Amino acid sequence: MKSKKKPSTFTLEFKQDAAKLVLEKAYTCKQASESLGVSLSAIKSWVKAERGGEFPR
DSSP states (O other): OOOOOOOOOOHHHHHHHHHHHHSSSSSOHHHHHHTTOOOHHHHHHHHHTTTTSSOOO
């Protein structure tokens, strides 16, 4: 029987800092994803949110 992996939860501050790697430190989304151990889709959504949307919970 496979156990389901519990989704990770990240603080708002972590999400904002991750997005700033892309927006201010010239990381690519892929580089930020690999460096933080976070999915690429999460990084992309956090960057979008930091640009003016809302952060997903």
